Amino acid sequence: MQSKSKLQLVSGAPTPLYTQLKDLLRGRILDGTYPPHSRMPSEHELCASFGVSRITVRQALGDLQKEGLIFRIHGKGTFVSRPKxxxxxxxxxxxxxxxxxxxxxxxxxxxxxxxxxxxxxxxxxxxxxxxxxxxxxxxxxxxxxxxxxxxxxxxxxxxxxxxxxxxxxxxxxxxxxxxxxxxxxxxxxxxxxxxxxxxxxxxxxxxxxxxxxxxxxxxxxxxxxxxxxxxxxxxxxxxxxxxxxxxxxxxxx
Amino acid sequence: MQSKSKLQLVSGAPTPLYTQLKDLLRGRILDGTYPPHSRMPSEHELCASFGVSRITVRQALGDLQKEGLIFRIHGKGTFVSRPKxxxxxxxxxxxxxxxxxxxxxxxxxxxxxxxxxxxxxxxxxxxxxxxxxxxxxxxxxxxxxxxxxxxxxxxxxxxxxxxxxxxxxxxxxxxxxxxxxxxxxxxxxxxxxxxxxxxxxxxxxxxxxxxxxxxxxxxxxxxxxxxxxxxxxxxxxxxxxxxxxxxxxxxxx
Incomplete structure (x- = not known):
């Protein structure tokens, strides 16, 4: 599972890693892999799964939050928004x-x-x-x-x-x-x-x-x-x- | 000051007391008596000033908050919104x-x-x-x-x-x-x-x-x-x- 995930991000590609990660996570939200109201993997888990830095994960999550696809609850984690x-x-x-x-x-x-x-x-x-x-x-x-x-x-x-x-x-x-x-x-x-x-x-x-x-x-x-x-x-x-x-x-x- | 305020609310009038209080407070907000960002008198102070019950004050403040004229900060009190x-x-x-x-x-x-x-x-x-x-x-x-x-x-x-x-x-x-x-x-x-x-x-x-x-x-x-x-x-x-x-x-x- 982890190695498969790693394969999906390409370091050194014209598209930055955080954009690739964001697109991948957005796809999983929209296709229901991460269903509404479910907790997203933690920053730590995402770093480990995709072999990327914490700053990359944060930038990807920050953008998805701005799109309204996820939201944070202080001290509890990041959750998938339901479709509005x-x-x-x-x-x-x-x-x-x-x-x-x-x-x-x-x-x-x-x-x-x-x-x-x-x-x-x-x-x-x-x-x-x-x-x-x-x-x-x-x-x-x-x-x-x-x-x-x-x-x-x-x-x-x-x-x-x-x-x-x-x-x-x-x-x-x-x-x-x-x-x-x-x-x-x-x-x-x-x-x-x-x-x-x-x-x-x-x-x-x-x-x-x-x-x-x-x-x-x-x-x-x-x-x-x-x-x-x-x-x-x-x-x-x-x-x-x-x-x-x-x-x-x-x-x- | 207090007796003057009391005179402005009429108990037993066709308009309920909380509506009279709300209209009076709204007037003071709109005419600048209570300027933007200032703290509103507390519920206790309003009860005493106008000789009305806490439930009357709460209903008036609740309505003004719904109109967007005031906002509460937890533990700090009620404040006047600035014009948007x-x-x-x-x-x-x-x-x-x-x-x-x-x-x-x-x-x-x-x-x-x-x-x-x-x-x-x-x-x-x-x-x-x-x-x-x-x-x-x-x-x-x-x-x-x-x-x-x-x-x-x-x-x-x-x-x-x-x-x-x-x-x-x-x-x-x-x-x-x-x-x-x-x-x-x-x-x-x-x-x-x-x-x-x-x-x-x-x-x-x-x-x-x-x-x-x-x-x-x-x-x-x-x-x-x-x-x-x-x-x-x-x-x-x-x-x-x-x-x-x-x-x-x-x-x-």
Whole structure:
């Protein structure tokens, strides 16, 4: 096994050793030789198996970590990331709508649905008066039975009153708004950043405190341009990606 | 001071106490009473100042944390986030191009510019043969003198040979490609997720190990649809947002 491994790296080749090692390890991750969540061989073991220096191993592992294929847990070792689910956000779609077209099963755990007075921030975003009634919805979204996001949603009454008895467990708010409430959607503004999991996210998403979380603030407008749905979406960083395509805009020049 | 604060929260009002407290604290953050990076009053101090229960204070702080206005450091307290810079990615723009139009000064620290054989992944994305020559560029981008992102870029030769003597310190690769290399850009595919800072990111971005990082994988194509620029961009989660607008695509129905 060791001698076979050694044969696969060629010292003095135009491709540096660490690149060869990286490509070999990446291949083993992608073909399932090292399955998701399994522990990678230690630096020491990799040095011995491939007859290369520690600096070569570190450079290869560092690059694979940057690609998102492996991750380190301090004091425990290096582990294989699981393949990330992704949602294409080039056009505006609800989560279930986007994901079920790719063969995923989506179920929502509705933690809370209540009518509350809008706080200053929600009121400002939804262009209503502070204290006006809004529905506050708190859902965990499960992708193939595993929690992938926590979503906090505010929708102004009276529109929200029509959502009250809708099936929020299996249906997207977007589709309910369009199909049941006859409110066609227009555009949404998104802000995307990265935060760490707090207590609530830790519990809702079953991740460790301090795990990376992709945070989306999304304000969805109806076809007439009125804001009707304000949300914070928190996605597990280890399980999910947003993808999009953007085009270069030609300037006059 | 305390009695004045107490007057501002109204028990028994239609707006719950925690919402009133949250709105008041948010106002103080946004008007600079609590400046960026300052420590917020402790839970105990807030309870005493406003005559409210610990659960009310916790709920208000929890919501402000979810909005990204404050963050906790374990064992040290709660701090005010600084306002985040953002880049609108609805259309494809280089970082300097996007940010300088908003009045930011952008400087790049070029850590490395070297010609290397493409590894398997870079070759696959750029649609070239493994081992073909590419330029590997490693830059830290400074926004108003502070590091905001680490960018790893691969560009195939011979195109990259024309970048070798370009001014990468103040100019975007995108503008150099278009203006100096007469290579108009077309579209880019982006994948966005959240990761934790490793050693290299800690050092390059001057953040703590385990800080949240917004990670972008971007493949930029020329106007003819050929991939010409593959990148990993790592943005400080505490300092930066991506923003975009997406439109609902009308289905036939």
């Amino acid at each position: 689910a992704f949602q294409n956000v080039t056009s505006l779609q609800g989560f279930a709508e986007a994901m079920s077209s790719m063969g995923y099963e989506i179920i929502n755990r509705v933690l809370d649905f209540s009518f509350v007075p809008a706080d200053a921030r929600v009121a400002a975003r939804l262009d209503i008066a502070e204290g006006d009634e809004v529905a506050a919805i708190r859902r965990v979204r499960l992708l193939n039975r595993e929690p992938v996001s926590l979503e906090l949603t505010w929708i102004p009454s009276p529109l929200a009153r029509r959502l009250e008895h809708a099936d929020l467990v299996t249906r997207d708010v977007f589709l309910i708004l369009e199909n049941d409430c006859e409110t066609p959607l227009g555009h949404a503004d998104l802000a995307i950043d990265a935060v760490l999991a707090d207590d609530e996210l830790t519990e809702a998403l079953r991740i460790e405190e301090g795990a990376p979380v992709l945070r989306i603030e999304r304000l969805t407008h109806d076809a007439a341009g009125r804001p009707i749905d304000f949300e914070y979406l928190y996605f597990r960083g280890d399980a999910f990606q947003y993808r999009l395509r953007t085009d270069r805009q030609r300037n006059g020049a | 810079a953002f880049q609108n990615v609805t259309s494809l723009q280089g970082f300097a191009e996007a940010m300088s139009s908003m009045g930011y000064e952008i400087i790049n620290r070029v850590l490395d510019f070297s010609f290397v054989p493409a590894d398997a992944r870079v070759a696959a994305r750029l649609d070239i043969a493994e081992g073909d020559e590419v330029a590997a560029i490693r830059r830290v981008r400074l926004l108003n003198r502070e590091p905001v992102s680490l960018e790893l870029t691969w560009i195939p030769s011979p195109l990259a040979r024309r970048l070798e003597h370009a001014d990468l310190v103040t100019r975007d690769v995108f503008l150099i490609l278009e203006n100096d290399c007469e290579t108009p850009l077309g579209h880019a595919d982006l994948a966005i997720d959240a990761v934790l800072a490793d050693d290299e990111l800690t050092e390059a971005l001057r953040i703590e190990e385990g800080a949240p990082v917004l990670r972008i994988e971007r493949l930029t194509h020329d106007a003819a649809g050929r991939p010409i620029d593959f990148e990993y961009l790592y943005f400080r989660g505490d300092a930066f947002q991506y923003r975009l607008r997406t439109d609902r695509q009308r289905n036939g129905a």
